[in-house]
Amino acid sequence: MAYENICPHLGGPVCQGQILPLTLEAVDPATKASEGRIFSKEQTNIVCPWHGWEFDLRTGRHVANRRMRLHPVDVRVADGEVYVTLPRRPGPTMPVIAAAPDQPRPAA
Numbered sequence: 001m002a003y004e005n006i007c008p009h010l011g012g013p014v015c016q017g018q019i020l021p022l023t024l025e026a027v028d029p030a031t032k033a034s035e036g037r038i039f040s041k042e043q044t045n046i047v048c049p050w051h052g053w054e055f056d057l058r059t060g061r062h063v064a065n066r067r068m069r070l071h072p073v074d075v076r077v078a079d080g081e082v083y084v085t086l087p088r089r090p091g092p093t094m095p096v097i098a099a100a101p102d103q104p105r106p107a108a
């Protein structure tokens, strides 16, 4: 999976953001008291450096507003090469965010 390097908020360079596991708050089911923060083992997010919007790397969706998302681009691997197809748009072409870390990488 790859995405255009354009944050849907205000167009920030989301590829320059940190990649972090989703942060959760552990809650005691009986008392509902916080037991502190923990990191998800299932979800990794990328954080846009301009205003901190977070997106799930696997889906491109914003963590809180599922209607907001990074725009996916087609990725194809053939003969050990990775091909990324960008949409045709007026204006300069933006670079692409690298594939999610759990994606297999072709041999060099």
Ligand code: FES
Binding pocket: 007, 008, 009, 010, 011, 012, 013, 048, 049, 050, 051, 052, 053
């Ligand atoms: S431009 Fe990305 S969070 Fe605002």
